[in-house]
Amino acid sequence: MGKVIVITSGKGGVGKTTSTANLGTALAMIGKTVVIIDADVGLRNLDVVMGLESRVVFTSMDVIEKRCDLDKALVKDRRVEDLMLLAASQRNRKDDIKPEQMFDICERLREEYDFILVDSPAGIEQGFHNAAAGAEEAIIITTPDVSAIRDADRIIGLLQNQNIDPISLILNRLSPTLVKKGNMISKNDVLDILNIDLLGVVPEDEGVIASTNRGVPLVHNEQSPGAEAYMRIARRMTGQRVPIPEMREDNFFSNILNWFSRK
Amino acid sequence: MENAIVKLRGYKDGLHLIIKPKVSLKEVEEAIHELINGMNQPLEGTSVHIDMSTTPLTSADLMELETHLTEKYNLNVSGVNLIDDNEESPIIAAPAVHIIPHCLPTDNQQDYGHAEIVRQTIRSGQTTSSLTGSIIIYGDVNPGGEVVASGDIIVLGTLRGNAHAGANGRLSSVIMAMELVPLQLQIGSYVNRPPIGQKPRGYPEIARIGAENIIIVEEFIKF
Numbered sequence: 001m002g003k004v005i006v007i008t009s010g011k012g013g014v015g016k017t018t019s020t021a022n023l024g025t026a027l028a029m030i031g032k033t034v035v036i037i038d039a040d041v042g043l044r045n046l047d048v049v050m051g052l053e054s055r056v057v058f059t060s061m062d063v064i065e066k067r068c069d070l071d072k073a074l075v076k077d078r079r080v081e082d083l084m085l086l087a088a089s090q091r092n093r094k095d096d097i098k099p100e101q102m103f104d105i106c107e108r109l110r111e112e113y114d115f116i117l118v119d120s121p122a123g124i125e126q127g128f129h130n131a132a133a134g135a136e137e138a139i140i141i142t143t144p145d146v147s148a149i150r151d152a153d154r155i156i157g158l159l160q161n162q163n164i165d166p167i168s169l170i171l172n173r174l175s176p177t178l179v180k181k182g183n184m185i186s187k188n189d190v191l192d193i194l195n196i197d198l199l200g201v202v203p204e205d206e207g208v209i210a211s212t213n214r215g216v217p218l219v220h221n222e223q224s225p226g227a228e229a230y231m232r233i234a235r236r237m238t239g240q241r242v243p244i245p246e247m248r249e250d251n252f253f254s255n256i257l258n259w260f261s262r263k
Numbered sequence: 264m265e266n267a268i269v270k271l272r273g274y275k276d277g278l279h280l281i282i283k284p285k286v287s288l289k290e291v292e293e294a295i296h297e298l299i300n301g302m303n304q305p306l307e308g309t310s311v312h313i314d315m316s317t318t319p320l321t322s323a324d325l326m327e328l329e330t331h332l333t334e335k336y337n338l339n340v341s342g343v344n345l346i347d348d349n350e351e352s353p354i355i356a357a358p359a360v361h362i363i364p365h366c367l368p369t370d371n372q373q374d375y376g377h378a379e380i381v382r383q384t385i386r387s388g389q390t391t392s393s394l395t396g397s398i399i400i401y402g403d404v405n406p407g408g409e410v411v412a413s414g415d416i417i418v419l420g421t422l423r424g425n426a427h428a429g430a431n432g433r434l435s436s437v438i439m440a441m442e443l444v445p446l447q448l449q450i451g452s453y454v455n456r457p458p459i460g461q462k463p464r465g466y467p468e469i470a471r472i473g474a475e476n477i478i479i480v481e482e483f484i485k486f
Contacts, residue, residue, distance in 0.1 A: 150387050153405050157386035193405055193423070195384055 002033075002110040005117050005237075006135035006164070010151030012122030014143045015172040018208060018218075019230070020119040021049045023139075025217040026234030028083035032114040035074060037086040037105070039131035040121040041097055044088035051078060051215025052085055061089035064101045070108055079220065084113070095126045099133035106134025115237070124158060132159060138167045139199060144174055144185040149193055156196060168199035170233060175204040176247040187247075200233035201244060202226055268294035271311075277341065280332075282315040288324045292331060299336055310341040322476045378414070385410060385424065394430060406446055415439070421463065425449070434472050439483055443468035453478055 007020045017040075024036035037060065038046035047053045058073035063086075070086075077083035086105070089096075109116045120131035132138070138159050142152040152169075159167050171190055178184035191198055205226030211218040219227045219234075235242045268290055270281045282291055299306060311332070315325070325343060332338040377396030384400075385391055387407030391398060397414035408424035410416050413431040415438070422440035427449040429436030434451040442463040447456045448470050455470070455478035466482055473479035 150407055154387040154407065157389045160383075192421075193403075195403065 002112075002114045002116055003137060004106045004110055004135045005115065005137045005139055006039075006120055006132045006159075007117055007139045007141060008120035008128060008131060008155055008159075009122065009141040009148065010124065010155040011142075011148045014141050014148050015202070015208075016122070016141050017046050017049050017119050018212060019139070019141050019170060019172065019202075020046060020117050021217045022219050022227075022230040023234055023237070024083055024115075024117050025050075025077070025080055026219045026230050027115050027117075027237065028077070028080040029219065029231075030234055030238060031082075032238065033082040033112070034115045034117065035084045035086060035109050035113050037109075037116065037118045038088040039102070039118050039127065041088045041092050041094045041127065041130075042090065043121065044090050046119050047075070047085060047087045048215060049212050050085055050217065052087075053215070056085075056087040059087045059089040060102075060105060061092050061096065063105060064097060070105065079216075094121065094130065097130050099130050102130045103134040124154065128155075128158075132162060132164065135164055138164045140167060140169050140194070140196070141172050142169065142190065142194070143172050144179075144187075144190055146185070149185070149190060153194060156194060166197060168197045169194060170199050171201045173204045174201050174247065198244065199236060200229055201247065202229040202233075203247060267298075269298055271298060278309060278311045279344075280311045280313050282313065284315075288327065291328065295332070295336075307337040308339070310339040312342045312344060313340060314344045378417075379412075384408075384420070387424075392430075397436075404440075404445075412436070434476075436471075437486070438470040439467065441467050443470065443480060448478055448480075450478055455480075 007016050007023070009016050020036050024034050028034045036046060036050075038044045040046070041061070047056050052075050055075045058068045060073065062068045063070050063073045074084040074086055077085065106116055106118070116134075118131045118135060121127035140152050140155060142148045156167055169191070171187055174187060175184055179186045187198070187201060203225050205218070205224055207221060207224040208218055208226055211221065218224055219230050221227055232242045232244070268283045268286050272279045272281055280295070313325070313328070329340045332340055379393040379396065379398050381391050381398060381400045382402070384402035385404040385408035387405055390409045390411065391400070392411035394411070394413045396412065397416065398410055398412040399417045399419065400410065401419050403420040404410055404418055404422045404424040404426065406423050409427070410418070410425070411427045411430050413429065413433060415436050416426045416428045418426070418440035420440070421442040422438070422445050424445065425447045426438045426445055428438045429451040432451050436450055438448055438450065442465070444461055444463050445457065447454060449455075450470065450472050453472060453476055457480070468480050469483040469486075470478050470480045
């Protein structure tokens, strides 16, 4: 029996889709069988980030309305074995799907796959409830911004009401240089407020933009600090003990930043 | 002008009407009349902030002054700063006090000894309330979260959100937290907010209504 994990944030633009794509790919690279589900009906883009846009024929809506089998709607990844995408319908709206239907799809998938990652839409409305319906665990993505943290806090409250446990946190786009200057909220301050387990920290990485636009998840580029962070997180998700490195000023990543700012 | 009873000053957050300490309400009203009539530009419709000492004007005087400013000069009082000139006073947080009318029935002598225990952090968007007594929270109250009790509120964690004690009008209610950095505190019908950017102090604090009906915050030593 696999695990169904919803990846959510409340606020938009903090990296839910990017994280889903990268964690799904990373887990599959480790050798797990993975399905990533786009729950953002009407505004789908997980297929674009994965570079699978042109291969989507059927969506979760087609499965729900029994136009095709679940197996047929799963799109195989181009690069990694055992990674599948279930795309969202672009023609429908979020309230066209009911939480029970989403739950049903997740239940069927977990019989065959190790990890089912559900990419939640932003917001706390029907789309979020659908995404969380089949999940037993949740990963909250937040950036170190007051607004993102506030929304994450709200979402944690809602997930706890649905008895989703454990709820863990990925702190995305942290810049150690800015933290040191006092211009960014630190990891410890975020944890202090949200008070949930930290699954990992992803540093600010310009490579994300290029990888998103090319439709190749960042983890394929082993050199990037963001990719390393996602690989570590994926290992932690499989139960391995991988320490969270303290991001210091003198690491590779900030050296580059320093080098730029010296010029 | 330095010794004037009232002065009008423009600060970053708008116009401030600064009232000299130890003057009577009548003197203040006369001085305001003189000041406003002597001005070239009309002030009507603008907002002012009142900066005044805690002595000897009472809250009733303050309310009368507000009405006076609104009715006679069409000024809008956006807030009141109470400056304490007695250094030994326990006021730590310079309060920005907004007196709002009683919206709930007055104290109906309930049993405030009853306390509800909440074993979780109150997160953004969550509200916990007890209109039959006090609330003790084993956790934090995060920004956007709200606790309402007709009695006291005790937070065994950090209070970062809103807390409203004495919600039925019991003004002797207190709000206590291990770290008190709220967005807003309310006791009965009195609201107070800490200065913007206040950092946690690292020790427990207690908020209660002090003299002149201002919510004061002090280090918690004992009830």
